[in-house]
Amino acid sequence: MTAWLERLAHAPDGVLVIAALAALAGLYYGFNGLRRVRRIEDVPTARVRSAPQGYVELAGKAFALDGEPIIAPFSKTQCCWYSYRVERRGDRGPRPVESGHSDAIFLLRDDTGECVIDPEGAEVTSRHTTSWSDDGSGWGAHGVHARLPSLGGAADTVVDVGGKVLEALGSGVGDYRYTESVILDGDPLYAIGRFRTVAAGGYGGSLDERTGAILREWKRHPDTLRERFDRDRDGRVDLQEWEHARRVAAREALHEQAAEPPRAPVNMLERPGDGRHFLLSNLEEFGLLRRYRWRMRLGFGVFALAGFATAWMLAARL
Numbered sequence: 001m002t003a004w005l006e007r008l009a010h011a012p013d014g015v016l017v018i019a020a021l022a023a024l025a026g027l028y029y030g031f032n033g034l035r036r037v038r039r040i041e042d043v044p045t046a047r048v049r050s051a052p053q054g055y056v057e058l059a060g061k062a063f064a065l066d067g068e069p070i071i072a073p074f075s076k077t078q079c080c081w082y083s084y085r086v087e088r089r090g091d092r093g094p095r096p097v098e099s100g101h102s103d104a105i106f107l108l109r110d111d112t113g114e115c116v117i118d119p120e121g122a123e124v125t126s127r128h129t130t131s132w133s134d135d136g137s138g139w140g141a142h143g144v145h146a147r148l149p150s151l152g153g154a155a156d157t158v159v160d161v162g163g164k165v166l167e168a169l170g171s172g173v174g175d176y177r178y179t180e181s182v183i184l185d186g187d188p189l190y191a192i193g194r195f196r197t198v199a200a201g202g203y204g205g206s207l208d209e210r211t212g213a214i215l216r217e218w219k220r221h222p223d224t225l226r227e228r229f230d231r232d233r234d235g236r237v238d239l240q241e242w243e244h245a246r247r248v249a250a251r252e253a254l255h256e257q258a259a260e261p262p263r264a265p266v267n268m269l270e271r272p273g274d275g276r277h278f279l280l281s282n283l284e285e286f287g288l289l290r291r292y293r294w295r296m297r298l299g300f301g302v303f304a305l306a307g308f309a310t311a312w313m314l315a316a317r318l
Helices: 002-009 013-042 153-168 207-219 222-229 239-259 285-317
Strands: 054-063 081-090 093-101 106-110 113-117 123-125 128-132 176-183 188-198 266-270 279-281
Touching (some): 002 285, 013 285, 207 239
Antiparallel strands (some): 054 188, 081 093, 106 113
16 A cells, blocks of 8 residues: 555656546536435425425336327337437547437326426436447447438438448448347336426417517518518618507517317426436435445545545655
8 A cells, every 4th residue: 555655756757747637527517416316315305286386306217209100210220219329439538420319298197197308418327228330349440420310211222332432441440339229119217307287278378489489480581571571662671660569560460379179278297497317217215316326426526535535656656
């Protein structure tokens, strides 16, 4: 132990910098896990039917909505939510190539009711997470751009064949790894976020939101907008004319709202606007807590070790 401390005291400045950065990173991840543990422990679980408006915790099961299915891009699994990541191995470690996630809504259902989940901005933890490569070793052996969702299905065969040809010619194309996470239909679903009930009339059914939607649609067709509201025919819609357009849009929104058949209120869970955590997971609450506790312990452990090493090296230099 004494010999190790002696070597540490005379370590080069680069080691000191690395230790200091590791200590800061450990402190960050330690508090990151601690905040999530406290958030999960402090917010009581509510039922959908009796949940208060605001920041709540819900537990139920995930279900896909009717309509166009949500399909994970690599495994082609039908699901409620997915995320994917493609990395390429490099001299300095994995380098991200492409990543993404679904943003389509789905349902959380418990024994009292159901709630629409808008996953945009959520921190999602899934027990259905897999990583693989073409050769089964954890890293791919050839170019895999054919599987990048941004290219679409039409390019799959062309690019895949091209990658294999380049590999055969020794071009160095390759060394890719894929990671995919999904929440499946029927999975347990644990969620913390902003809960709100949208009154009868549908999502975004307020008069202001509906008026804004009508104005945005009009702005997509500027020629029609000028023809309808440019009363002085100077080729543009000035401020007074735009205010007139707003009043007309508000009247149209009111008529649309009145003509809609009555609808039942809709419960929604979404990202809080005040910066608080928005968490989704198909792990039970205890399993999610266990993950965040390990993150907290690991972070604080790295901080303690790296912080001690940093302090020892600084003391030796002084």
